[in-house]
Amino acid sequence: MNALNAGILSTLQGGTALTSLLSGGTAAIHYMQAPDKAAFPYVVFSIQGGGDLNLSPSRMKDMLYFVRGYSKTNPANAGTIDAQIDALLHNKTLTVTGWTNYRTQRETDIDNEEVNTAGEHIYMAGGVYRVSIDS
């Protein structure tokens, strides 16, 4: 779903209130996973599920995207990044080449904490967004 991935990436990169929170600005937004040793904080988005609706002759896709921020500072910092992601996506209309985005809504909140091999705490905050497009 390259067109939709590109639409989400450009939307997130266009949010200066978000990118100003990240280490690396617009380059700190990654699809699937961040590169090894990427500097924190950063954002990762990935497809969680979904696919074709097959409801009508018009091709429609209903996708779930997991979009989250990672921070080593504290949970609140990850939450602040998540809030900016939410402001850019929830009930907004994405530009998707070849498609019309008719719904983008947050459905699930997910927070997590991991400890890396160096003993550092990494905080994640994000949400699952339902992104629906019509051709």
Add this chain to the structure above:
Amino acid sequence: MTAYTGSALDVKWIDSSGTVLLHGDFTVFDYSPSIDLVDQSAGVDTNKTYLTTLKDGKASLTTNFQSGTAVGGTASFSRVYEGASGTVVWSPEGTAAAKPKYTIPAIAMGAVFSYPYAGLVEAKCDFQQNGARVEGTN
């Protein structure tokens, strides 16, 4: 025998302004024929029996309504306002030669809209059959 889905369905509404294709974003199309019955049971009958009288039918189209004034939006559904007269023609397997085609003169009962907050906006229109159904081919 070959089963098939409704994916090739073609539905047209023909009125005095021309022809509108209604199937672009349809999700369900139904047609239900019916017939009036007269109860002829009497006397010592232990089971009801009927005489058949007048044939009838209804068609119904449900579609994902399109925004704006495009085909599939108001351009299509303003034509099937309640009381509009026309003809419904549907071809369940598409319009290739020799595929089945059904035609009914009809009165549109008006588009019924549903606007769910987080779901697709749907329009549904019922058509009251207004004469004989013609079964043919494309």
